Amino acid sequence: MTKPISGFSKLTKEEKIDWVTTNYTQNATQSKKILQTYWNENSSIQQLHDEFIENTLTNLYMPLGIAPNFLINQTLYAIPMAIEESSVIAAASKAAKFWLNKGGFKAEIIGTEKVGQVHFIFKGEATKLNSFFTYLKPILLAESASLTTSMKKRGGGISDIVLRDKISELDHYFQLHATFQTKDAMGANFINSCLEQFAATLKKEAANYNEFSALEKDVEVVMSILSNYVPNCTVRAEVSCPVEDLKLAAELTPQYTAEKIIQAINIAKVEPYRAVTHNKGIMNGIDAVVLATGNDFRAVEAGVHAYACRNGQYSSLTHANIENGIFKFWIELPLALGTVGGLTNLHPLVKLNMEILQRPSAEELMQIVAVAGLAQNFAAVSSLVTTGIQKGHMKMHLMNILNQLGANEKEKATLVEYFKTKPVTHHGVEIQLSNLRK
Numbered sequence: 001m002t003k004p005i006s007g008f009s010k011l012t013k014e015e016k017i018d019w020v021t022t023n024y025t026q027n028a029t030q031s032k033k034i035l036q037t038y039w040n041e042n043s044s045i046q047q048l049h050d051e052f053i054e055n056t057l058t059n060l061y062m063p064l065g066i067a068p069n070f071l072i073n074q075t076l077y078a079i080p081m082a083i084e085e086s087s088v089i090a091a092a093s094k095a096a097k098f099w100l101n102k103g104g105f106k107a108e109i110i111g112t113e114k115v116g117q118v119h120f121i122f123k124g125e126a127t128k129l130n131s132f133f134t135y136l137k138p139i140l141l142a143e144s145a146s147l148t149t150s151m152k153k154r155g156g157g158i159s160d161i162v163l164r165d166k167i168s169e170l171d172h173y174f175q176l177h178a179t180f181q182t183k184d185a186m187g188a189n190f191i192n193s194c195l196e197q198f199a200a201t202l203k204k205e206a207a208n209y210n211e212f213s214a215l216e217k218d219v220e221v222v223m224s225i226l227s228n229y230v231p232n233c234t235v236r237a238e239v240s241c242p243v244e245d246l247k248l249a250a251e252l253t254p255q256y257t258a259e260k261i262i263q264a265i266n267i268a269k270v271e272p273y274r275a276v277t278h279n280k281g282i283m284n285g286i287d288a289v290v291l292a293t294g295n296d297f298r299a300v301e302a303g304v305h306a307y308a309c310r311n312g313q314y315s316s317l318t319h320a321n322i323e324n325g326i327f328k329f330w331i332e333l334p335l336a337l338g339t340v341g342g343l344t345n346l347h348p349l350v351k352l353n354m355e356i357l358q359r360p361s362a363e364e365l366m367q368i369v370a371v372a373g374l375a376q377n378f379a380a381v382s383s384l385v386t387t388g389i390q391k392g393h394m395k396m397h398l399m400n401i402l403n404q405l406g407a408n409e410k411e412k413a414t415l416v417e418y419f420k421t422k423p424v425t426h427h428g429v430e431i432q433l434s435n436l437r438k
Contacts, residue, residue, distance in 0.1 A: 009055055013039075017057055045348065052343070064292060064349065066356075067092040071104025072237075072371050079372055080353040081288035086400060088284045091379035092372060098248075102241040105374065107367035113159060113232035114336055116191040118176035118199045118224045124216030126165055129174065132212070133163040136205055140176070144197045151190055156181040158194060176202065179232075184362040186295065186338030188226055195224035228299040229306045230334045237370040238330035239378070246327050249386035258327045260385035261320055268316035275314050278377070279305070282317055282331070285376030289369045293357070294343030294350035303334050318377050331374045335366045401429045411436055 002023045008016065017035055018028075025031035039058040040046040050056045062082045067089050070077040081089050099105060122129050140161055148157045157180070164175040176198050180191050199221045206212060206219040246254040246261075268278035283301060290297040308314050320329045339362050343350050354360070360368060398419055402412050415432055422428070 013050070013057065016055060020057065048346065048348075052346075062291070064353075065089040067096060067372070067375075069093065069096040069100050070368075070371060070375070071096075071100050072107055072367060074104070075358070077358070077368060078356060079289055079368060080292040080356055081285070081372070082292040083284065083288040085284060088288060088376065091383075092285055092375045095375035095379040095382075098378075099239045099241075099375075102239070102245060105237055105239055105371045107235060107237040107371055109363045109366060110234040110236055110332065111232040112181060112363065114180045114182055114187055114191060114226070114230050115232075116178050116180065116195045116224075116226040118178075118195055118202060119222045120174055120176070120199075120202065121172045121220040121222060122174050122216065123172050123218075124212065126167065128211055128216065130163065132206065132209055135209070136202065137161055139205060140198050140201050143201045144194050147190070147193050147197060151182065151185075151187075154183045156183040156185075156187075161198070182338075182362075184338060184340045186336060186342065186362075188296075189341075191226040192224070195226070199224040228303045228336070230303055230336045231307055231310060232334075233336050234307075234332055234334045235366040235370040236330060236332045237367065237374045238328060239374070240326050240328040243322060243325055243327045248382050252386060257382075257386065258320075258322055261327075261329070261381055262322065264381050264385055265316055265318055265320045268318075270313075270315070272314040275308070275316050278381075279308055279317050281380040282373040282377045285372035285374075286333075286335075286369055289372045290337070292350070292353045293337070293339075293365060293369075294347050294353075295337050295365075300335060300337075303336065307334050318374065318381075329374070329378055331370055331377070333370060333373070335369055337362055337365050337369065339365055398424050398429065401426055402433070405430060405433055407433055 005019065008019070011019065017032055021028040021031040021035070035058040038061060040049075046059075049059055062084060064080060064082045066078050067081055068078045070079050079092070081092065083089070141158065144158065151157050159179040159181055161176055161178045164177045166173040166175060176195075178191075178195065178198065180187060180194070182190055203219055203221060207217045209217065243258050244254050246258050248254075248257050252260070268275045283304065286300065286304070287297040290300050304317065305314075308317055317333050318329065318331045320327070322328075338344060339354065339360060344354060345351070357365070357368060398416060399412070401424070402415060407415065411433060414436060415429065418432060419429070
């Protein structure tokens with residue numbers, strides 16, 4: 001049985017690798033070779049990667065691709081996407097090409113407000129706390145002024161601070177609910193620094209407030225932290241065309257295709273089992289761009305999924321209708337993104353991806369990311385209501401199957417040609433590869 005280790009973080013990388021492979025893998029020599037294959041020894045890039053996180057052993061590479069031909073607000077983009085799933089980039093590219101000569105995508109920012117909260121316990125009269133907050137608010141702003149100077153110069157800062165009474169949900173629970181504008185920064189460090197200053201000021205001023213009893217003076221700050229739920233930091237993206245231009249399948253009329261797409265969206269609005277998969281497809285596009293641009297895709301995922309159930313039931317993020325003969329397809333979702341700070345200024349590939357995207361502002365990146373999600377959803381739903389999702393997906397997945405089966409280059413070329421006109425299944429590929437080898 002492996003024993004716990006003390007001081008693991010102080011080991012050299014070679015010592016860490018030796019310990020992990022010796023204690024947790026069946027073949028230490030082979031495991032070391034795998035780890036070393038993805039480790040760029042004696043590289044400045046590797047040193048940079050090692051300092052992003054703790055206890056690094058090596059790098060886990062993610063394929064980086066490009067989805068071209070995205071016309072967004074009359075600007076043509078090639079969108080970098082980092083993702084491991086087959087057919088995602090192909091689907092996004094197909095959707096971009098379809099809408100290219102139909103006016104492209106239109107996107108707009110609805111809001112850019114971000115949120116942070118100081119959560120605290122107050123065992124006293126709520127009316128007295130309200131009076132105290134009236135006195136406290138200007139002090140909170142004054143004592144955090146040194147933290148906001150640089151952000152104010154860029155046009156951001158603290159938008160507002162309000163006191164929220166949550167005692168109906170949890171005994172003695174209150175919040176300082178603060179809103180922020182962080183411009184091109186995602187702003188997590190800025191927001192958290194402000195919140196911790198708010199907390200210190202709250203405790204200090206409460207302890208010296210004459211109207212409070214001894215019990216009321218003892219405010220307990222539980223935590224101070226930003227929220228990844230940003231329902232007022234939102235973006236909208238849409239496409240539209242005359243219904244007769246919605247020619248997606250030879251066997252279906254454009255009108256029928258449009259109606260089927262709308263019905264598919266409506267199903268995702270009322271059926272959570274479908275909505276989760278529907279929105280997962282949207283996130284294929286969104287996460288791939290968020291990751292490629294060095295942003296926090298976990299925060300985006302959490303905020304988007306919370307937004308999808310803001311009305312009490314998990315529901316579709318996209319919408320579609322026909323009005324006056326025009327088919328319209330759109331998405332609204334929250335996206336807290338940054339184009340300065342963090343990995344955006346450190347990771348060489350992230351910096352290159354930002355250059356490919358023509359060095360967007362945070363608001364422009366929000367629009368690009370929303371469009372990627374909308375395109376992904378349009379491609380997925382279009383396939384579902386016409387040919388089915390597996391026909392295109394399994395064609396793209398064919399190479400993964402061939403690699404799993406150890407096919408050589410000649411076998412791959414032969415079987416790719418063979419399956420151009422036939423359905424792809426793992427078992428079917430296995431049989432054909434066996435027959436070919438015979």
